[in-house]
Amino acid sequence: MVERVTVTPAAAAVIEKLKAIHGDLAFHQSGGCCDGSAPMCFAAGEFRTGAQDVRLGEIVGCQFFIGAAQFEYWSHTQLIIDVVPGRGAGFSLEAPEGVRFLTRSRVFTDEETAELEAAGPPPRGNA
Template sequence: MVSRIDVTDAARELIRELVEKHGDLMFYQAGGCCEGTQPQCFEKGGFYPRMNDAMIGLVEGFEFWVDRDLFEYWQYSHFTLDVLDGFGPGGFSLETPLGKTFKIHYRLFTDEERQDLSPVIRNE
């Protein structure tokens, strides 16, 4: 199966730091304006996905959820979680006090990849 999400080494390192400080995590990418373009990192259970939001995979063992409407738009795109220095929009994400912000890089799946995509889990 083709994974819908991967993570860069820099993001992996930051996730390990956040786990040491906060324990289990979860990620959510909203579909609205402003913070909607930046994935948010919360303590597990610190944010509740809405009905029909899509869990597209695990990042270092932690769920990565995407807003239901945003997923419809990006369902044929591969997500790569990265991190940048700076203050992202919103400021609610756990990496913000560290002067970091998570970012997603997108690319379209190839025709071959689309034939074997890993399934998503919908919040019911």
Template sequence: MTTILASRPEIPGEDFSRVAMTDETLELLQKLRGIHGDLMFHLSGGCCDGSMPMCYPAGDFRTGAQDVLLGTFELPATDALPTAEIGFWVGKPHFSYIRGSHITLEVVDGRGAGFSVETPEGKRFIMRSTLLPS
């Protein structure tokens, strides 16, 4: 696993990235952007697919006061696509549980349930967590 892209911090007062992605994740996201346009991530928490990061076309999942923007990725331009930003949101109740963790987004083979846009590609996003330094 090689982490290649860290998110921009979005929580007021923080100057460190809470979310990063691997090169395989970036590659799949660039492909998915070409299919679906702008994207976003949401992690709701809870059991089953709620504990997996879900990727949606931007605006297809409505965020609100019960969601926290952990970070924003700036995806580089490609020959076919301009630079784009992808927010990574988490449900506020789940944020209190993962507050001390750094998340790395990875891609694995397999199909998850739900409406995440990578499912038809035979892939799924997962997260690996490590503790943030105290």
């Protein structure tokens, strides 16, 4: 099965550390300006998702959502969540660790696109 979102080993290690500190986590990428376009990490339940949020999948056991407008823009790519040194300006839980999450991507192959289309659209909100 083709994953719409995945994670680098470095980001996975940070997520595991954050889970040990904060418990269950969830991610959201809104596409807002500045750091709003970065994947944001929250304690599970601290960010409310709605009908305009698309559930792309899970990374390290954490649900990952993206705003509908951003999903339309990025739907032809696999999102790869990575981590780099530095601090974002948002409320994402990794900021005190001196790192920030960022999204890399790669275009799906024709075969992957066909598989995703056959599976239908991803669920919205917490469905």
